[in-house]
Amino acid sequence: MNTHAPISRTATHARVLSRSVVLLVAVALAAAACVRTNPPTDVGNPVAASSPSTTQPQPAPTTPVSASLAYTQDLKPIFDSDCVVCHGGSRPTAGYSMSTYAGVMRDVVAGNPNSRLVIWTQPGGTMYGFWTGNAAQKAAMVRQWVVSNNAAQSR
Secondary structure: HHHHOOOOOOHHHHHHHHHHHHHHHHHHHHHHHHHOOOOOOOOOOOOOOOOOOHHOOOOOOOOOOOOOOOHHHHHHHHHHOOOOOOOOOOOOHOOOOOOOOHHHHHOOOOOOOOOHHHHHHHOOOOOOOOOOOHHHHHHHHHHHOOOOOOOOOOO
């Protein structure tokens, strides 16, 4: 003889739902722990600033806008310091390696302002907040290098 009261369908569904929610939260937390990020250090970026009082004016660009830019001399040092930490090595983030000119050029169409690298590194782009120092200057240099200098490898 069964002495236990039958479990209603509603109670069963509630238990399954609560277990599913717990599992989803656990997966989300585990995924968040796996993501490597560099905190934005550009306090001139209003998105990265913790409060309006921490916003500081950025110094004037040291590279004139009309200067000829090349990957080896101008962009590689920036990419090495700001990008290769995640987008380099044997398992680069998103499968996009920025440690070589050929790797960078996977997301660049010379002369095209709509190249993915240009879009991602400009203000509002997904990678803009990861620039260190003068983010606006670095973003402008990437755009100029791709659009005006046709993504030249060297001078």
